[in-house]
Amino acid sequence: AASSALLCQGALAATLNTQQLKTLENLKKDALNSDTSYQIIESLTTEVGARMVGTEAEKKSVTWAVNKMKALGFDKVWTEPVATPKWHRGExxxxxxxxxxxxxxxxxxxxxxxxxxxxxxxxxxxxxxxxxxxxxxxxxxxxxxxxxxxxxxxxxxxxxxxxxxxxxxxxxxxxxxxxxxxxxxxxxxxxxxxxxxxxxxxxxxxxxxxxxxxxxxxxxxxxxxxxxxxxxxxxxxxxTANPEPDAEVTSYNVIGQINGSELPNEYVTLGAHLDSWDVGTGAIDDGIGVGMTLAAVHHIAQLPQRPKRSVRVILFAAEEIGLFGARAYAKAHKDDMKDHVIGAEWDFGNGDIYQLTPGVGPSALNNIRDLATLLAPMGVSLSSENNAKGQSDMSALGRAGMPAINFDPDGSDYFDYHHTPNDTLDKVNRDALKKNTAIYTMFSYFAAQSDVDFRK
Amino acid sequence: AASSALLCQGALAATLNTQQLKTLENLKKDALNSDTSYQIIESLTTEVGARMVGTEAEKKSVTWAVNKMKALGFDKVWTEPVATPKWHRGExxxxxxxxxxxxxxxxxxxxxxxxxxxxxxxxxxxxxxxxxxxxxxxxxxxxxxxxxxxxxxxxxxxxxxxxxxxxxxxxxxxxxxxxxxxxxxxxxxxxxxxxxxxxxxxxxxxxxxxxxxxxxxxxxxxxxxxxxxxxxxxxxxxxTANPEPDAEVTSYNVIGQINGSELPNEYVTLGAHLDSWDVGTGAIDDGIGVGMTLAAVHHIAQLPQRPKRSVRVILFAAEEIGLFGARAYAKAHKDDMKDHVIGAEWDFGNGDIYQLTPGVGPSALNNIRDLATLLAPMGVSLSSENNAKGQSDMSALGRAGMPAINFDPDGSDYFDYHHTPNDTLDKVNRDALKKNTAIYTMFSYFAAQSDVDFRK
Ligand SMILES: [Zn+2]
Ligand SMILES: [Zn+2]
Ligand SMILES: [Zn+2]
Ligand SMILES: [Zn+2]
The missing domain is CATH 3.50.30.30 (Glucose Oxidase; domain 1)
Incomplete structure (x- = not known):
């Protein structure tokens, strides 16, 4: 009933065809019924925990992320180096x-x-x-x-x-x-x-x-x-902070994608940061982003066919100490930034998403309205603004010209836990997480299966 | 209107006369409009803070309590020694x-x-x-x-x-x-x-x-x-705990009372414990009890006339490490325990009181019903049990034969903070505190102005 209601929505422009809309509806069901995003966060916080730049655990997090992407069915997984400062908290x-x-x-x-x-x-x-x-x-x-x-x-x-x-x-x-x-x-x-x-x-x-x-x-x-x-x-x-002033270390952005079936060199990008502060286990900031983005691509990877475009997850290094991973990525990908068709970050906990704010070209706004129609039954409304530049890490890519979508969650309690020892797994709301993961899955498939130029 | 409604309640037995009921109603208003109990907790947590047995701060808490009782208009204030073990937490x-x-x-x-x-x-x-x-x-x-x-x-x-x-x-x-x-x-x-x-x-x-x-x-x-x-x-x-095994120290119960105008050697007693664990500032456990009991007596002390019986507050020492203050009090007052006509402790945070449970003689139960009628408009119901032996410290006096009343608050969130660093002033609910203080004030006046034998 839900899917037939969807197919009948006359307001939908032609971004996706009927078969594709059916696939999208199935993806939604898969994500809503799946605990995958939670299990990823559980694994990251239990097996790695806090992962501040320059620590052993941060190195471990890179290996963890590479292995996890492979296990989740990504087609291609790699790392890119990031030079970052290092700081020691002390007591x-x-x-x-x-x-x-x-x-x-x-x-x-x-x-x-x-x-x-x-x-x-x-x-x-x-x-x-x-x-x-x-x-x-x-x-x-x-x-x-x-x-x-x-x-x-x-x-x-x-x-x-x-x-x-x-x-x-x-x-x-x-x-x-x-x-x-x-x-x-x-x-x-x-x-x-x-x-x-x-x-x-x-x-x-x-x-x-x-x-x-x-x-x-x-x-x-x-x-x-x-x-x-x-x-x-x-x-x-x-x-006793900072015994090694000006120390510099190499960290890594961990990047994984499923390759597009028709336009493999066009990238729909999902971002989150892999590093965390050292005081909690970084479940909320930004384990949730890691879990949602990896799970979204995993769900799409389970389809018999890859969507047209590639879907790429970038787990950024060294966000907390100043977006070093994001800036390194934007610099390294200056030449192919034009192939990054649209991107969304997740770095804001997991209250229910209530709004999406695009930052796309005027003609692509019609397609964003299609997306908003598909997401409306999940409680997501379309902002009247069209000025999103990408949140958190993705702001560096937004500044470099990539169109962006911001998904805005209820952040009322986010700053109860943010950057504290209390940022731990038990704070993750498993129901909201499923819903938000479904939204990211739907967005990713929608953008990757279409051939809309979001810059236009 | 509230007070005339009260005076008309036909269900009231004759524990108090019309004039006394009017006084009680005024006391209720005073307490509901007063921030005194909160200010006492603010003073204790700010000027003393954590006060674990055997620490300098605990000694300071005794001086603080003596001075505070005097400033609040108590007629008589004294201390009684308590031998207690001492323990050091370490790291x-x-x-x-x-x-x-x-x-x-x-x-x-x-x-x-x-x-x-x-x-x-x-x-x-x-x-x-x-x-x-x-x-x-x-x-x-x-x-x-x-x-x-x-x-x-x-x-x-x-x-x-x-x-x-x-x-x-x-x-x-x-x-x-x-x-x-x-x-x-x-x-x-x-x-x-x-x-x-x-x-x-x-x-x-x-x-x-x-x-x-x-x-x-x-x-x-x-x-x-x-x-x-x-x-x-x-x-x-x-x-690094306990570097001084078996160390013993002397602490003090701090006792203050207003003297009864007709039966000064009969004591309505209110209890709370003055000591706390060392990890928070003991605002909830049991700063609230200190604030409520001192404020209740203060409100009664403002009346032009003392009630018939004495009202005594006992701030017990060394509750947390095993009711040492309460047991010392029961022992020291073995001979005049018969003059302790009834007692109530407060050591359970400050959710709204929703019930009272007496532990009195069968004939005094009628008078407790009067009290319950007076407290019903504050949301307090009368338990069907009549087996209260006194909570926390007061259990030692209950065991020694003193009739007791337990006031039962909503304790849903009490164990969110109990015995943690989070036991601090901001957790005190100022509105609930006013209401609960009013209830303790009313109970104290009720029991002290009557000449009911709660043992009978
Ligand atoms: Zn973050
Ligand atoms: Zn952060
Ligand atoms: Zn206590
Ligand atoms: Zn306690």
Missing amino acids: ARVSIESPYPHTLVALALGGSVGTDGKTLKAPVVQFENLQALKDAKADSLKGKIAFVSYRMERHIDGHGYGMAVGARGAGAAIAAEKGAIAYVMRSVGTDTNRVAHTGGMRYQDGVKKIPGLALSNPDADLLLNQLKRNKPVIMSLSL | ARVSIESPYPHTLVALALGGSVGTDGKTLKAPVVQFENLQALKDAKADSLKGKIAFVSYRMERHIDGHGYGMAVGARGAGAAIAAEKGAIAYVMRSVGTDTNRVAHTGGMRYQDGVKKIPGLALSNPDADLLLNQLKRNKPVIMSLSL
């Missing part, structure tokens, strides 16, 4: 010394320097947000520890992240410019757990590098409650 | 060595021995629950690490705890009897956070003392997923 020991001693839960921000074996002890100066820190007078933080207490807001599309993450990237450099000896911030996260959220930060040329750390939300609350009492709050802080 | 380092290396989040169980500076390395043997461990053959665990993977169930009345906690108390001794060199268990908790739940354990005379630890739920999952693959799983484990 953070942070506490309030006075007026009321407390041990605080903290994590270094990615890229932070350590304290060279010393323990810093200094008064804390609090700022409501990054702007307030920027507004502080020159030299006003001399010998102090700056603390930005801004709390990230929870929103379905995760836009609270954008409002909060600036303090993570730039806070330490700005604090250092004004004389601070260390920088601590409330974690960029929406949870109330006693675990901190890590994530990348940047130094500025010519500005002293000072340690940057994130406190868990409850610890930031506690620090605020002490500050409220109008007595000097003295913090002590030591961090 | 637990637990990891899976093979087949897939992982660092596991673990906490020592309270009372556990350490590993004497050594790192144990041994294969893990898994058991579904405590019974399965008991059923293992003698010597079958020689040189092994025993792992009980039982997962606590979530229930409104928290009865899943009773089903799970046996493995915490007795597991290590049973494993040791069969030759195990260490004992690890899935945390007794209903959350999915990467924090472990501590709590007390016991050794058995004549059985070797081996380390006992709890893994966080996600880490227990991961260990299970590795075991599922049917390769030997080797765990490594070191623990």
